[in-house]
Amino acid sequence: MSFDQTTLLTAASLSSAALAIGLLAFWLQFRRDRYLLVWSCALLTIIAGIVIFNAPEYRLTPQYVAQVLFILGFALIDAGGAMFCTGRYRLGQTGTVALSGFLAATLLFGAGLSGYGTLTSNLVIGTLLFMTASRYWRRRSESPLAMLAVCTLLAMVAVSFWACAFVLAVEGHAVLTARPANWAEEFNAIAAVVGLTGVGAIVFSQVQNRTVQRHRQEAMTDALTKLPNRRALMQRFPQERIRAGTALVLFDIDHFKRINDRYGHAAGDAVLTRFAEILIDAAGQEAFPVRLGGEEFGAVMDSVRAPDAYAFAEGVRRRFAEAVMRADGAPFHVTVSAGFAIASDVDLNFGSLFKRADRALYDAKDGGRNQVLGASPELIRPLTA
Numbered sequence: 001m002s003f004d005q006t007t008l009l010t011a012a013s014l015s016s017a018a019l020a021i022g023l024l025a026f027w028l029q030f031r032r033d034r035y036l037l038v039w040s041c042a043l044l045t046i047i048a049g050i051v052i053f054n055a056p057e058y059r060l061t062p063q064y065v066a067q068v069l070f071i072l073g074f075a076l077i078d079a080g081g082a083m084f085c086t087g088r089y090r091l092g093q094t095g096t097v098a099l100s101g102f103l104a105a106t107l108l109f110g111a112g113l114s115g116y117g118t119l120t121s122n123l124v125i126g127t128l129l130f131m132t133a134s135r136y137w138r139r140r141s142e143s144p145l146a147m148l149a150v151c152t153l154l155a156m157v158a159v160s161f162w163a164c165a166f167v168l169a170v171e172g173h174a175v176l177t178a179r180p181a182n183w184a185e186e187f188n189a190i191a192a193v194v195g196l197t198g199v200g201a202i203v204f205s206q207v208q209n210r211t212v213q214r215h216r217q218e219a220m221t222d223a224l225t226k227l228p229n230r231r232a233l234m235q236r237f238p239q240e241r242i243r244a245g246t247a248l249v250l251f252d253i254d255h256f257k258r259i260n261d262r263y264g265h266a267a268g269d270a271v272l273t274r275f276a277e278i279l280i281d282a283a284g285q286e287a288f289p290v291r292l293g294g295e296e297f298g299a300v301m302d303s304v305r306a307p308d309a310y311a312f313a314e315g316v317r318r319r320f321a322e323a324v325m326r327a328d329g330a331p332f333h334v335t336v337s338a339g340f341a342i343a344s345d346v347d348l349n350f351g352s353l354f355k356r357a358d359r360a361l362y363d364a365k366d367g368g369r370n371q372v373l374g375a376s377p378e379l380i381r382p383l384t385a
Helices: 005-029 034-053 060-086 092-110 114-138 144-171 183-219 230-236 256-263 265-283 306-322 350-366
Strands: 247-253 287-293 296-301 325-327 330-332 336-342 372-374
Touching: 005 034, 005 183, 034 060, 034 183, 060 092, 060 114, 092 114, 114 144, 144 183, 230 287, 230 296, 247 265, 247 306, 247 350, 256 265, 265 287, 265 296, 265 306, 265 325, 296 306, 306 336, 306 372, 336 350, 350 372
Parallel strands: 336 372
Antiparallel strands: 247 296, 247 336, 287 296, 325 330
């Protein structure tokens, strides 16, 4: 059973239209993913090009418009691919290739050389698709099988456009009086249907996976400080056994309610953000910092001794006490209290470790604040250098 080129192009239009509608629907739900809108616009542009290209009567100007729309559409697909893979887009190579193709097609069609103009357009589109495939290849670590499939499908469509250009070059028709009709054109139409449908299905799956991962990440992240939250801490360190030497340091900003009452909640948020910055900087790769809620923070360290845990907490306390806060131009200082505990061979339960660190923190606040205390049996009083 065989299909003529018109039928294949119609199928390509319908599959592209369905994909464009799906992408647009996704974008309306997830406005931050702008590549969905870019892809939708790209497919609608390509559909417009197919409708014009598929007209029964071959006319020079409409065919030129169709080729320009194809170049623009596939350039937008590459732009969307760049946004999907890297989160940003710069004109760069895509703009250079697309603009060069547009200018070449304009000059050739303007001179009446529709055959050469169509050949050039096919070469440019194939190049744009190959560039898009290479973007996904560089991003393959995110989902190796899915990205490899996208690369393969895009490369197949790119080859089909290059095949069209090759046949036109071999036939040597500088001027076309009818739409090209040969094995390469049929291969191109089939590749477009299969490729766009396949890529669309895979991209939909990847977008959904990213959305789930993003929602999961947001649920595990404090909105103000961008630190992991209590839920993230409990997921990473569940109640079952932990390794001996695991240290938990808890921090509580002193008199935080007074700061909000005196300077306002904006100043309070600034204090929380500044403390988070100090904690993140001190944690580096050695500790897991979290915001537990309100003015409470924490950090988990692996395989440390009491003096090491104390030195970490004391360094954070000292830096925070020295930091200058401002509200309405007026400087002020804030202090923090800290308590820590270390898992021993006797008790390797994270819940117990948390209770002991929390008790040490309570003792630090009850004993005058702005100090670091360790839980018994690690430490009962502050260590000195």
